[in-house]
Amino acid sequence: MSHEPTEPRSLHFIEEIVEADRLSGKHGGRVLTRFPPEPNGYLHIGHAKSICLNFGLAKAWGGATNLRFDDTNPVKEDVEYVDSIREDVQWLGFDWKGEFYASDYFPFMYDYAEYLIGQGKAYVCDLSEAEIREYRGNFHVPGRPSPFRDRAPEESLDLFRRMRAGEFADGARVLRAKIDMHSGNMNLRDPLMYRIRRAHHHRTGDAWCLYPMYDYAHGVSDALETITHSICTLEFEDHRPLYDWFLDQDTEGKFFQRPLPRQIEFARLNLTYTVMSKRRLLQLVQEGIVRGWDDPRMPTICGLRRRGFTPESVRAFAERVGVAKRDMVADAGLLDFCIREDLERRAPRRMAVLRPLKVVITNMGDNEAFEVELPNHPEDTTMGTRTMPFTRELFIDHDDFREEAPKKWFRLAPGAEVRLRGACLVTCQEVLKDAAGQVVELRCTWDPASRGGNAPDGRKVKGTLHWVSAVHAIPAEVRLYEPLFSQEDPMDVAEGQDWKTLLNPGSLETLTDARLEPSLGAALPGERFQFERTGYFVVDPDSATGKPVFNRTVGLKDSWVKIEAKG
RNA sequence: UGGGGAGUGGUCUAAUGGUAGGACAACGGUUUCUGGUACCGUCAGGUGAGGGUUCAAAUCCUUCCUCCCCAACCA
Numbered sequence: 001m002s003h004e005p006t007e008p009r010s011l012h013f014i015e016e017i018v019e020a021d022r023l024s025g026k027h028g029g030r031v032l033t034r035f036p037p038e039p040n041g042y043l044h045i046g047h048a049k050s051i052c053l054n055f056g057l058a059k060a061w062g063g064a065t066n067l068r069f070d071d072t073n074p075v076k077e078d079v080e081y082v083d084s085i086r087e088d089v090q091w092l093g094f095d096w097k098g099e100f101y102a103s104d105y106f107p108f109m110y111d112y113a114e115y116l117i118g119q120g121k122a123y124v125c126d127l128s129e130a131e132i133r134e135y136r137g138n139f140h141v142p143g144r145p146s147p148f149r150d151r152a153p154e155e156s157l158d159l160f161r162r163m164r165a166g167e168f169a170d171g172a173r174v175l176r177a178k179i180d181m182h183s184g185n186m187n188l189r190d191p192l193m194y195r196i197r198r199a200h201h202h203r204t205g206d207a208w209c210l211y212p213m214y215d216y217a218h219g220v221s222d223a224l225e226t227i228t229h230s231i232c233t234l235e236f237e238d239h240r241p242l243y244d245w246f247l248d249q250d251t252e253g254k255f256f257q258r259p260l261p262r263q264i265e266f267a268r269l270n271l272t273y274t275v276m277s278k279r280r281l282l283q284l285v286q287e288g289i290v291r292g293w294d295d296p297r298m299p300t301i302c303g304l305r306r307r308g309f310t311p312e313s314v315r316a317f318a319e320r321v322g323v324a325k326r327d328m329v330a331d332a333g334l335l336d337f338c339i340r341e342d343l344e345r346r347a348p349r350r351m352a353v354l355r356p357l358k359v360v361i362t363n364m365g366d367n368e369a370f371e372v373e374l375p376n377h378p379e380d381t382t383m384g385t386r387t388m389p390f391t392r393e394l395f396i397d398h399d400d401f402r403e404e405a406p407k408k409w410f411r412l413a414p415g416a417e418v419r420l421r422g423a424c425l426v427t428c429q430e431v432l433k434d435a436a437g438q439v440v441e442l443r444c445t446w447d448p449a450s451r452g453g454n455a456p457d458g459r460k461v462k463g464t465l466h467w468v469s470a471v472h473a474i475p476a477e478v479r480l481y482e483p484l485f486s487q488e489d490p491m492d493v494a495e496g497q498d499w500k501t502l503l504n505p506g507s508l509e510t511l512t513d514a515r516l517e518p519s520l521g522a523a524l525p526g527e528r529f530q531f532e533r534t535g536y537f538v539v540d541p542d543s544a545t546g547k548p549v550f551n552r553t554v555g556l557k558d559s560w561v562k563i564e565a566k567g
Numbered sequence: 568u569g570g571g572g573a574g575u576g577g578u579c580u581a582a583u584g585g586u587a588g589g590a591c592a593a594c595g596g597u598u599u600c601u602g603g604u605a606c607c608g609u610c611a612g613g614u615g616a617g618g619g620u621u622c623a624a625a626u627c628c629u630u631c632c633u634c635c636c637c638a639a640c641c642a
Contacts, residue, residue: 009589010581038642073641129640138638139569174640184570186638195640214642235636238571265572267635272578278642320590322580324573327635331578334591344604379604410602419600453600464600533601560602 012323014053014264018061018229026259027228031063034227035089035096036218038070039081039202041278042293042300043088045314045335046269052318053266054231055094064097066225071103072217074201082202084293088301093311100225102217103203109212109220110164112255113175113193117156121249122193123149124159125176132174136181136189143181143189163196166209170196177216179245187242191215219243219263223256230261233268234325240265269321270329273483273504274299275490280499289503290484296540296551297484297507307481308528308538308553310346313339332483336554343528343536343553348376348383351421351466351517352531352550354478356395358441358470361426364392369469370451372422386519390423393470395515397534400465401442403431408563410463412442418463421532425450425461466532473515477549479540480509516548523548530556 011019022029033054037043043051058065067089071077089096116122125148127135137143151159156175163173175194183189193216198209212220219242222230230243240263247260270276275284276299284290284298293300296307304314317338321330351374369391376383396412405413412418417427430443449456484490486504493499523529525541535555542549 012580016583036642040642070642076641132640133638136638141638142569143638171640186570188570189638192640197640211640213640218642234572236642238637240571267573320579322590324580326573326579328579331591334579337591340603349601378599378601408602421600423600461600463602466601530601530603533603535603556601556603558602563602 013325014057014229014231014266014323015060017262017264018057021228022061029062030226030228031058031061032066032097032226032228033058033063033231034066034068034222034225036068036070036102036221036232037085038073038076039078039085040073040076041081041282042084042302044276044281044301045271045299045304045317046276047088048092048301048314049269049318049321050231050233051089051092051094052315053323055096056318057229057231063228065094066098066100066227067096068098068100068102068221068225070214070218070221071101071201071203072212072214074199074211075197077202079202084302088305091301091305091311092314098225100221101203102212102221103201105217105221105224106204106208106212108224108255109217112220112250113212113216114157114160115255116177116193116249117153117160117175119249119251120153120178122156122175122177123151123153124156124163124173125149125190126173129171132192136186139186145181146176146190149178149181149190160194163194163210164208166198168196170198170209172196175210177242177246179242185238185241187215187239188245191242215239215242216246219246219261222261222263223247226257227261230263232263232265234265234327236263237265239263265325266323267325267328270327271299271335272329272332272488273485273490274332275485277491280490284484289500296479297481306538306540306551308343308536308551309339310342310528313342316342329489339554340536340557343530345377345380347528347530347536349374349378349532350520350529351388351468352476352478352520352534352537353395353397353466353468353473353515354480354511354531354534355398356473356513356515357398357401357439359394359396359426359467360441360443361392361394361446362429362443363445366392368392368448374422388422388517388519389469389472390420391469391471394420394467395470395473396420396442396465396467398439400463401428401439403439406564407567411465412463416463417461418465419450419453419461420467421464422453423451423467424448424453425455466534468515468517470515472518474518474521474546474548476514476516476520476547477542478511478514478537478552479549480511480552482507482509514550516550520548521546528553 035054055065125146135144174192176190179188181189194210196210243263294302294306371387400411424446426444426446432441434440484507487502490502523539525539528538536553537550540549540551
């Protein structure tokens with residue numbers, strides 16, 4: 001019962017490259033990709049796209065994928081994040097071949113750096129940070145060579161070793177690649193390879209006081225692992241010449257196995273009504289706008305998980321959005337579609353009343369109560385059945401009653417007859433209100449002949465409502481979620497406007513008095529259900545025995561709101 | 568005004584010189600004890616714009632326009 005799309009589909013541009021490499025025998029038929037997160041934040045749906053791409057590609061071509069933590073900046077990274085990243089990749093359904101850390105390669109990188117110095121391809125520069133910036137020029141002004149650019153390799157080597165030995169203060173000197181200060185590509189204006197940073201590293205501890213920069217470390221790590229295709233996002237496109245440069249300097253072939261890995265860039269995922277940048281996500285968490293990284297409103301993998309998404313649905317989503325090079329913003333509605341599509345066939349049905357309205361069946365005695373047997377899935381009988389008690393006092397949803405029935409209203413209203421799912425037909429005879437004029441109770445009569453759900457006379461009843469027995473129902477908390485932002489592109493903030501004014505104030509609605517059918521009392525955290533007529537829900541870890549908490553993953557499609565909107 | 572990318576219905580994506588197709592969304596209908604699902608149908612782009620090559624152009628050439636990325640000792 002796979003939900004993965006299996007229809008033959010034309011290859012996207014990265015698949016074409018991989019296929020062309022296979023046909024040409026470039027890597028001897030080998031495909032090895034890598035997923036290289038920096039352990040400085042939680043993974044989000046955008047990472048999921050990259051994970052699915054990298055692991056999916058390898059799988060399709062009989063290859064494998066390494067998980068590599070890109071931990072070259074100890075001041076920003078932490079083990080807390082590596083654990084969550086591992087968990088999230090696994091949850092998505094992928095197994096990595098090797099688990100590596102860029103820091104595993106620090107000794108190798110150091111040796112290669114010494115080699116490059118010896119070859120006159122790198123030099124130690126004593127300029128300050130501000131001076132380096134100034135010498136680098138800008139888009140319109142070519143850079144000027146550092147006064148240390150032509151320092152003798154022997155001198156640079158000596159200095160570099162002393163940098164490593166801890167003789168110099170943080171920021172006092174850096175190692176730079178000697179490329180082209182006049183390049184139109186700023187990345188090639190003698191980029192930094194190493195900076196001195198006395199920071200405790202989560203893996204190497206205090207063994208190093210200098211750390212390599214991304215551009216140097218990344219390609220070297222890829223080459224060392226014999227990665228065949230190094231896939232990253234568009235903003236690294238003009239880093240590619242640098243990526244290649246560092247590896248190409250191994251002219252004697254003493255350091256890397258050939259052929260060298262190839263960097264390929266694709267467009268990162270953006271989603272409507274949410275933000276994806278680590279900075280914004282971190283802000284949401286730190287300022288308490290959401291409850292944490294796994295708040296069900298967050299686009300993080302752990303947030304989606306807590307929200308009730310399945311790994312299959314996230315993978316299907318990644319497949320559907322596709323892979324290309326144009327900047328893209330996927331419709332959040334597509335994600336809703338993917339999870340509905342998955343849960344539609346696998347979530348057992350249950351009855352749950354979100355906003356209870358009491359209904360008393362006036363012509364039914366307490367001793368007339370009966371059991372109703374209901375299928376767990378209307379189209380899949382293998383999912384079995386369960387029973388629910390039908391009694392004189394019930395709850396239905398407030399949303400299913402209108403004192404003044406609008407046009408095409410099939411639900412309950414004074415004098416109207418509806419079906420209570422699986423049980424019988426009832427007619428509303430009387431409406432009881434409190435002092436404030438709020439409807440608090442409905443007095444109805446039932447047609448005993450309709451027991452089971454249909455009247456023997458064959459009369460048609462269009463409305464079918466969900467219900468629970470008042471005395472048997474389990475009280476529960478239900479959390480309803482809406483998009484975090486009220487604007488499609490939350491990054492589109494007007495001058496002088498705080499982006500937080502774009503937050504959707506109704507992104508979380510907590511219902512504290514929902515009533516569930518009895519069988520739901522045994523539900524365990526993570527279990528998913530369809531509450532009939534309302535949506536898909538998952539048991540939240542906040543649940544306590546006797547006091548379950550449910551999250552709405554996504555609502556059912558609701559054509560009534562459209563009908564009513566049209567008048 | 569430097570360098571690097573990208574422009575196909577509302578959104579995403581295909582078509583690799585030969586009928587612009589699919590998915591989501593939207594709209595309408597059939598079925599239905601979930602206003603769900605399923606099924607059927609409709610709408611919607613002449614492919615950023617102009618010029619050229621060709622029997623034939625989204626695809627090749629050319630000029631222009633628009634959008635995105637780059638001036639961290641971040642990744």
